[in-house]
Amino acid sequence: PLQLLQPKTVPKRLRASQKKPREPQMPSSLIKEIFRHFVKMPVTRDAFKIVEKCSERFFQQLSNDLEAYTHHAGRKTVEAADLEVLMRRQGLVTDKMPLNVLIENNLPLEYRKLLIPVAVSGNKVIPSK
Numbered sequence: 001p002l003q004l005l006q007p008k009t010v011p012k013r014l015r016a017s018q019k020k021p022r023e024p025q026m027p028s029s030l031i032k033e034i035f036r037h038f039v040k041m042p043v044t045r046d047a048f049k050i051v052e053k054c055s056e057r058f059f060q061q062l063s064n065d066l067e068a069y070t071h072h073a074g075r076k077t078v079e080a081a082d083l084e085v086l087m088r089r090q091g092l093v094t095d096k097m098p099l100n101v102l103i104e105n106n107l108p109l110e111y112r113k114l115l116i117p118v119a120v121s122g123n124k125v126i127p128s129k
Contacts, residue, residue, distance in 0.1 A: 031055050062086070 035051050036043065043051075069082040087093040093102060103115050117125050 025056065026059065028052055 031052050032048060035048070065086050066078045066082050069085055070076070070078050073082070084093060084099050087099065087102075093099050100116050103112055107115070113126065119125055
């Protein structure tokens, strides 16, 4: 018995809009350099891959939280206050350990100057807003 010949259906090509967008990633070399700076000892490849995954999830969660705080405040731009609220909720900033003290304890002088306002001669405040 002969079967009726039917044309084969050719699947349509995926359109660009159907592709899953690639999320930007932090360069693994940067993560490796930062981690080696703080560990100060050799790290195996397996351990580094775990550190890389953890740092990716950390920054993803951090950005999601900041986005939620900004959305809750009715804004479209993340501000320093949002980051301070996040750090307060994580327990990094407290009444006994304000953000300025945390900055002074953990950042080099050139970054401190950019983040903490300082009055200089001529009645100027650096950094200016």
